[in-house]
Amino acid sequence: MENFKNEIVSVLQPLVQLAEKDVQQQLTVPPELKMGDYSFPCFVLSKSWKRSPQEISAFLAEKLGEAIEESFWISDVKSVGPYLNFFCSREKLAQETLQGAFYEKEKYGHLQEGQGKNVVIDFSAPNIAKPFGIGHLRSTVIGSSLYRIYEAMGYNCVGINHLGDWGTQFGKLMLAYKLWGSEDSLREDPISYLYQLYVKFHKAAEEDPSLEEEGRKWFKKLEDGEEEALQLWSHFRDLSLREFNRIYDRLDITFDAEQGESFYNEMLAGTIDSLMEQNLVQESEGALIVDLEAFGLPPCLLRKKDGATLYATRDLCAAIYRYEKYRFHRLIYVVGAAQSLHFQQLFKVLECMGFPWAERCVHVPFGLIKFKEGKMSTRMGNLIFLEDVIDKAVELARQIIEEKNPGLKDKNRVAEMIGIGAVIFGDLSNDRIKDIDFDWDKVLDFSGETSPYIQYAHARICSILRKENVTVIPEINTSLLETGEEQALILALARFSETIKKAAETYKPSILARYLIELTRDFNNFYHQCPVLTAEGELRQARILLIDGVRQVLVNGLYLLGIEAPSEM
RNA sequence: GCGCCUGUAGCUCAGGGGAUAGAGCAACGGACUUCUAAUCCGUGGGUCGCACGUUCGAAUCGUGCCAGGCGUGCCA
Numbered sequence: 001m002e003n004f005k006n007e008i009v010s011v012l013q014p015l016v017q018l019a020e021k022d023v024q025q026q027l028t029v030p031p032e033l034k035m036g037d038y039s040f041p042c043f044v045l046s047k048s049w050k051r052s053p054q055e056i057s058a059f060l061a062e063k064l065g066e067a068i069e070e071s072f073w074i075s076d077v078k079s080v081g082p083y084l085n086f087f088c089s090r091e092k093l094a095q096e097t098l099q100g101a102f103y104e105k106e107k108y109g110h111l112q113e114g115q116g117k118n119v120v121i122d123f124s125a126p127n128i129a130k131p132f133g134i135g136h137l138r139s140t141v142i143g144s145s146l147y148r149i150y151e152a153m154g155y156n157c158v159g160i161n162h163l164g165d166w167g168t169q170f171g172k173l174m175l176a177y178k179l180w181g182s183e184d185s186l187r188e189d190p191i192s193y194l195y196q197l198y199v200k201f202h203k204a205a206e207e208d209p210s211l212e213e214e215g216r217k218w219f220k221k222l223e224d225g226e227e228e229a230l231q232l233w234s235h236f237r238d239l240s241l242r243e244f245n246r247i248y249d250r251l252d253i254t255f256d257a258e259q260g261e262s263f264y265n266e267m268l269a270g271t272i273d274s275l276m277e278q279n280l281v282q283e284s285e286g287a288l289i290v291d292l293e294a295f296g297l298p299p300c301l302l303r304k305k306d307g308a309t310l311y312a313t314r315d316l317c318a319a320i321y322r323y324e325k326y327r328f329h330r331l332i333y334v335v336g337a338a339q340s341l342h343f344q345q346l347f348k349v350l351e352c353m354g355f356p357w358a359e360r361c362v363h364v365p366f367g368l369i370k371f372k373e374g375k376m377s378t379r380m381g382n383l384i385f386l387e388d389v390i391d392k393a394v395e396l397a398r399q400i401i402e403e404k405n406p407g408l409k410d411k412n413r414v415a416e417m418i419g420i421g422a423v424i425f426g427d428l429s430n431d432r433i434k435d436i437d438f439d440w441d442k443v444l445d446f447s448g449e450t451s452p453y454i455q456y457a458h459a460r461i462c463s464i465l466r467k468e469n470v471t472v473i474p475e476i477n478t479s480l481l482e483t484g485e486e487q488a489l490i491l492a493l494a495r496f497s498e499t500i501k502k503a504a505e506t507y508k509p510s511i512l513a514r515y516l517i518e519l520t521r522d523f524n525n526f527y528h529q530c531p532v533l534t535a536e537g538e539l540r541q542a543r544i545l546l547i548d549g550v551r552q553v554l555v556n557g558l559y560l561l562g563i564e565a566p567s568e569m
Numbered sequence: 570g571c572g573c574c575u576g577u578a579g580c581u582c583a584g585g586g587g588a589u590a591g592a593g594c595a596a597c598g599g600a601c602u603u604c605u606a607a608u609c610c611g612u613g614g615g616u617c618g619c620a621c622g623u624u625c626g627a628a629u630c631g632u633g634c635c636a637g638g639c640g641u642g643c644c645a
Contacts, residue, residue, distance in 0.1 A: 031588060041587055043625055053625080082625090083588070127645075168644055216643090261645090287643055296572090304643040311645055338639055340573060367574080368639075400607065418607090430582065434575065435638065441594090442581070446607055448593040449582085456607050464604045514583065517592080528600090528609050547604095569607080 001494045004073040004088045008038055011067045011074070012084075015060060016045060033488055036078065036085030043082060053082030060084050090487060094478035094546075097494045101549035102474045106559070108552055109496040114155030117329035120322050121147050121157060124253070125335070127164035128240040128260070129173050129194045132247050134384045134438060138366050141424050141562060142432055143334035144253045145509040146364070148560045153504045158326055162318065163260030165237050167311060169198075171219030174232050175211065176201040190239035195383070220308050223265070237262075247387060250420060252562065264317035268309050271317045272302055280352055290349050300345040315346050323357050330360050332507065337365035337433065364507040367435035389443060394419030396444050397452075405569065414566045418452050421563040425451035428561050429513040449517050454554060455565050457520045457527075461551040462567035464532055465544070476542040485526040489546060492519045496553050500560065509561055516557045523550050 009023045016023060023040070030039045042053035042060070049056055061079035068074050076087040101108045123143020126136045147157045176197040177186075185193050205211040222229040241258075248254070272288065275281045280290050286305030292298065302313045322331060333343060343363035350358035371384075397418035401411050408414060426443055430436060446452035464470065481490065496515070503511040532543045558565050 026587095028587065035588080039588085041626095043587075046625065081588075125645095164645065172644095285642075289642075298572095299642065301642050306643085308643090310643070335645095336639090337574065339645075341640060342645085344573095365574085370638085397607095404607070405605075434582085437581075439581080445594075448607095450593090450607085452607055453593095456605080460605055460608085467604070470604095510583090514592095517583095521592085524608060527604080531604070533604050569605085 001088070001093070001498060004086075004093070005038060007071060007073045008040070008086050011064060011071065012040060012060070015063055018044070030083070030085060033484060033491070035080065035083075036076075037088040037491065038086045040084040040086070041082060042084060054079075057082055057084045090481075090490065091478045093494055094481055094490045097490055098476070098478070098545050098549045099474050101493065101552045102472065102545065105552065106556060109500055109556055110152045110154065111497060111501060112154040113501075114150065114153045114329070117155050118326045119150045119155040119157050119330045119332065120160060120326050120328045121150070121332045121334065122160050122162050122318075123147070123332075123334035124255075125162040125164055126240075126244055127169065129170070129191070129236045130164075130198065130240075131191050131195050131383055132244060132386045134386050134389055135369050137386055137389075137423070137427055138369065138432070138436075139334045139336070140251065140253060141427050142364070142366055142509060143332075144251070144562050145428060145512075145560060146332065146334065146504075146507060148562065149500060149504050149509065149512070152500050152560060155329070158257065158328075159255045160322070161255040161258045161260070163241075163258060163262075165233075165260035166222075166262040166265070166314065168216055168219045168308070170222060170233055170236070171217065172201050172205075172212075172215035173198055173236065174218045174222070174229060175215045177232065186239075190236075191243050194236060194239075216306065216308070220306055223308050247390075250390065250416070251424070252564070259318070261311065261314045261318075264314045264321065267317040267321065268313055271313065271320065275302070275349075275353065278353060280349070290345075290352070292345060292348055295348055297345055297348060298341070300349050312342065312346060312349075315342075316349060319346070319350055319361065320355070323355070328357070328360065330362065331357075333361070333363045335363060335365065337367055339363070340365055362507070364432070366432035369436045369438050371438050384438065390420055390423055392419075392440075393423050393443060397422070397446070400446065401569065408568060414569055417564045417566050418446070418455060418569060421451035421455060421558070422446060424562055425454075425513060428509045429517070431510050432508060451558070451561075451563050452569075454516050454520045454558060455563075455569060457523050458551060458554045458558075458565040459567060459569045460527065461523075461547045461554075464547060465551070466567075467533060470533070470544060472544055472548045473541055474545065476545050477538045478542065480539045480542045481546060483530060485522070485529045486543075486546060488522045489519075489526055489550060492522050493549050493553050496557065503560075512557055512560055516554065516561075519550065519553065519557070523547075 005024070005027065008027065009020055013020050013023050026040055026044060027038045028041065030036050042056040045056050046053045057079040061077050061084060064077045068077055073089055073092060074086055075089040078085045078087070121143055123146070124136065124140040126132050143159070147159050150157050173194060180200065181197060201211065201215070218229060222233055272281070275290065281302065282289055282291050284299065287301055288303035289299040289301055292300060300312050301310050303309055319331065322328060335343070340363060347358050347361050350361065394415050398411065398415040401408055401415055423443060427436065429449065465472070481487070499512055499515045503509055530543060532540065532547060535543055555565050
């Protein structure tokens with residue numbers, strides 16, 4: 001598809017006297033398939049040419065008539081009103097696309113742009129000693145998907161789970177444990193017990209604000225390395241990690257490093273020192289800050305008046321450490337939009353410190369998961385556990401399998417793929433910046449724009465390909481694929497690669513998710529209109545290769561979202 | 570107060586200068602002796618929050634307003 005576009009630019013550019021870039025930018029996709037594959041609107045030329053866009057379009061179409069004959073990709077040019085519409089050679093496009101999918105398999109659609117470059121992605125980052133709530137799903141699945149998308153772009157990715165394993169909340173938790181905790185209850189169900197303690201603490205602190213102060217003291221003890229505090233901390237941390245890993249396993253998510261906030265403790269002093277040497281630090285109201293007023297930003301707090309550090313300090317250390325270790329081409333933080341200001345400050349401080357790579361740090365923000373009942377917060381105790389959501393979705397998938405395909409083998413495995421896929425897709429299919437209204441009915445709906453819809457189409461294709469006397473052969477007569485449904489499918493497949501690129505550039509997996517829905521819709525139209533198995537000879541072979549291409553792109557695309565596709569369901 | 574984000578069909582959302590603004594859900598009506606009906610086809614449903622501006626052209630860009638969310642120094 002890119003080749004086709006480039007060819008349009010090269011034949012059109014000398015005629016219209018615009019820069020190549022401008023020509024490229026003007027090109028749009030017509031609203032209907034039969035209008036062509038790319039269109040050049042002639043309005044821009046109207047003024048300088050002193051002619052109506054309709055006349056210009058007609059003129060250009062005639063002029064281009066000859067140039068087109070020697071063209072490889074462009075099969076036709078038509079003037080439609082003010083638009084100049086280009087048609088791609090469908091046979092060549094089908095050839096290139098379908099053979100590409102056939103030969104490149106799971107690499108189909110991938111690019112080489114990122115060869116030899118490292119991209120560090122900071123995602124998930126749950127807080128130790130707190131349950132893995134539905135709120136953590138977003139960073140986890142968006143980050144993991146971006147990881148896979150950037151790998152498909154050719155980059156070498158480093159996924160880091162910046163665990164929230166340090167900070168004042170631990171002081172509070174330790175205090176709560178000291179006040180009300182019991183080792184027995186802790187051992188029984190660690191996370192949920194710690195969670196209860198945490199909620200209890202915040203309720204009690206409302207009555208007695210001195211508890212907050214006491215909690216901060218406990219965190220200070222931890223930072224000072226006091227034995228008892230350290231032991232409790234390490235105990236809580238181990239128990240939590242075990243729980244998180246169970247969830248990551250189910251979601252098929254891995255990290256290359258699990259350096260949490262605590263990892264940077266030893267570097268804190270050094271970082272503050274070097275900030276001081278550069279005269280970037282000031283004392284204010286007993287705290288240590290970097291004044292950013294010159295940049296229209298509130299000050300960045302490095303150290304509290306009690307001497308304990310804040311997360312900005314740890315994030316500074318982390319960024320510096322990561323650059324030294326990975327020399328990243330880009331450092332991506334997949335963190336909620338609520339922390340936008342924090343990252344503006346963080347990047348600005350790095351810039352002030354003279355790090356040229358500060359501009360290669362990006363915050364990829366996302367909206368909140370909201371509830372009809374109001375805001376969800378760990379403190380209030382109205383958390384929805386991610387695992388409960390997954391369990392319910394998987395259970396529903398199992399029920400539907402029992403009802404529709406009771407003879408299916410490996411039911412549990414398939415139910416897991418479908419249920420988990422639905423949960424992930426439900427999150428990734430919407431623009432990440434928007435808040436999501438959490439709705440059980442929506443999570444547990446497997447029809448329409450959902451991943452089971454895509455998986456189902458995939459399973460149907462596999463079912464056809466499993467039939468006797470079906471062999472996928474790459475050499476076909478592409479001119480036989482002439483119905484609107486087939487053309488639409490080929491075109492959709494041809495746009496896979498540019499969709500990956502767009503998703504990567506905008507850090508939006510939702511673009512890929514939408515693409516897969518549309519591809520699946522195109523396939524379903526085809527499926528209901530064009531028989532494969534009962535088609536004759538060459539046409540049958542051509543359609544077999546076509547659906548095999550669709551199958552491959554569905555698998556590859558779902559993989560990039562972190563979703564598996566069962567071959568039967 | 571100030572800053573950032575969001576506002577499109579009853580609901581959930583695509584589209585983010587270009588041709589008639591699209592899906593899904595919900596409602597109603599159709600399609601399984603034919604490749605899996607978790608599917609498909611059809612019907613109804615819209616002052617693209619409001620106003621002004623830029624442009625040949627605005628849901629899309631700018632400014633102002635309205636509504637909601639988030640943030641705004643010792644949480645992360």
